[in-house]
Amino acid sequence: MLKAGGRFWNPTCQRYRVDCVQVHVLLESELELTFVLKAGDVDLMIIARGTPGFSGADLANLVNVAAVSAAMHGAKEVTMVDLEYAKDKIILGSERKSAVISEESRKLTAFHEAGHALVAIHTEGALPVHKATIVPRGMALGMVSQLPEVDQTSFSRKQMLARLDVALGGWVAEELIFGENEVTSGPRSDLENATELARSMVTKYGMSKEVGLVTHSYNDDGRSLSTETRHLIEKEVKYLLEKAYNNAKTILTTHSKEHHALANALLEHETLTGAQINALLAQVNSQQQQQEQHQEVIVAQNGPQSNPVPPSPSPAASAAAAAAAAAAAATAAAKAKGVAPVGS
Missing domain, CATH: 1.20.58.760 (Peptidase M41)
Structure with a gap:
């Protein structure tokens, strides 16, 4: 049971922060608000890991901001995307949607x-x-x-x-x-x-x-x-x-190819989760290994007297291939996780 702030509350403990967010969510449900947590989507431990030092009032505010975000999108459930949005807004500030970025x-x-x-x-x-x-x-x-x-x-x-x-x-x-x-x-x-x-x-x-x-x-x-x-x-x-x-x-x-692929994916989707980034890098490395194996097969088939293996693709071609891999990996990861990249 949560006690008065400052007595038994320990904002440096993840377990306390998880319990606190859960309590505020339950209180909102008891007040017959239409916003409830989506069981298959929300991971309160991730929110707790990202909110060290948050007090009970801070976490209550986070849940409220997430509920408002869900309402603005016409949703009846508070999802992980809403909670992440609320956490970033409280810690980093509001999105500068009106900013003109070249x-x-x-x-x-x-x-x-x-x-x-x-x-x-x-x-x-x-x-x-x-x-x-x-x-x-x-x-x-x-x-x-x-x-x-x-x-x-x-x-x-x-x-x-x-x-x-x-x-x-x-x-x-x-x-x-x-x-x-x-x-x-x-x-x-x-x-x-x-x-x-x-x-x-x-x-x-x-x-x-x-x-x-x-x-x-x-x-x-x-x-x-x-x-x-x-x-x-x-x-x-x-x-x-x-x-x-x-x-x-x-x-x-x-890891230059990974760097280009990840940057191009960010340009396309604006936000990528850790899982999407890992999926993207895995696909880029898989394609690179396939290309290397294909070149080895060509060398083995042609023999030492044959024409040399064609040179590696130009940086522009590599960047284009990386962009294609980035888009495919981000989309696949989003479908697998059920989380759409922000800005997609």
Whole structure:
């Protein structure tokens, strides 16, 4: 039973948040409102994983916003799409539907967010990708949402290094696709967050061999530290960021076809769930393996004296094939999961 706020309520516990959302849904049903949860669609644990720190009132507001969303679409049930919409609206702000976004900006945002998502998927220790979107909300033109499997109060060095890699994935994606001189100011917050985390690893968590198992107060930007210590800290922070940059660049270079396919899918559907992204990447890799096997068969049949195997398709052709695979995979995943991509 839920008690008065602040007494037995623990917003850091997933189980409490699941129970709280369920209670508010039941209360709405008892008040004879026409909105009820769709049993086969809604997963309250996913909502709980994405709302750490939410109070009972916050979760009640989330359910209300989801109910309004369902009503606006003429639905009689609150679905997972409605709850996800409500959560994003509360955390990130309302969708900027009236915003005029150029096609060039949409393309850059798609490759940027696809870069974050791919680095997260291919980095050990990174949180699972929940969804990726290029729908503008608040000041953001897009985002990649990652959800922990369980609530965490502490993080390992491996997890922090993974967060650095993912944070720089968007910056690296812009550089690889559009060129070094075309990288925008969009990744500013990514770089700020990565720098802050790297500095905390060095000055607070003792995760730098050069600085050692000590803590240093950096509340005054290091002015109270000696020049030598401050330079050593900044050197280690730069080392961590450069390492994360190189890791992200290696991943996006190695998985270039996946990057193009995911970006093109985002341009078409605007929002993809984690399941849809995984289905898309699986299809892209399957097609690539089939092409490689086909080339091996041609080489075996023609023999060593035959004409060489035709060169690999041009980047434009690869991008076109990736786009087709993206659309097919996203549609198939949506049908399988019963969730239509936003904007489709």
